[in-house]
Amino acid sequence: MQNRLFFYLLLAITVTSCAQVPDKQGGHYEYFNFTSVVKTDIDMVADTHVKQTLAQLKLLSLKLYKRNPREWKKTKLSSRQAAISRIFRTPVPSVANKRSIDSIRLAFDERYKGDRVFAYIAGLASMLTTSYNDTNDFYIFDSLDSQKIYNAARNIEVASWLLRTKRNSRGQLFLLSSGTSHSISNRSYERIFGKMIGQQDTLAKIVATKNHRAIKNVLQSAAQLVFLPV
Secondary structure, eight states: OHHHHHHHHHHHHHHHHTOEEEOTTTSOEEEOOHHHHHOOHHHHHHHHHHHHHHHHHHHHHHHHHHHOHHHHHTSSOSSHHHHHHHHSSSSOOOBTTBOHHHHHHHTTOTTOOSOHHHHHHHHHHHHHHHHTTTOSSOOTTOOOOHHHHHHHHHHHHHHHHHHHHOBOTTSOBSSOOSOEETTEEOOHHHHHHHHHHHHHHHHHHHHHHHHTOOOOOOOOOGGGOOOOOO
16 A cells, blocks of 8 residues: 555656646647546546446436435435435445345345335445445556456346335335336336446456456346345
């Protein structure tokens, strides 16, 4: 860690000393961006994919709270937006001392009486953060594990299936999401999940290619969907 900080400090001094470059046309000055200097192309791609995935997850939380307002009202928070802000903190909060996959499962546990949207989204968020090695800002010394990213994509598929199908003992869905009204079907949730899965899979392939690693593909049927380790 100290060596890494020393490198950044040394590089910052070097960049600062030559940060101003004369413009040939008018004598104006252009400035190097320190962040772009220490980031590789792969780092920037990873940053973009992570930010887009978390943006989709935040949109999913908004849609779920709109369809399930009773969930955020279980808390002492003043608004739906406050409930969303509670989830997307750093680090992502645990729910009843559970994180990642365990938190997702909690959302569909009949014994759980808390905010199910919170448990579901916070579980997805912490699971995704783990797949990114607990960071969302990548630099040249950071390395990603393509298998973890791939497994997280498969876990999003499982979480999506649970959201659509999991019911309580009274036959009611734990959380309302994609509904059908007359002949019109709401596919917006599927599009969000599809984007998150696609972004994870693309990032996994990029990282695997960079690191010359093979991804162990896992094929699952709807009857045997299980969460994979991340």
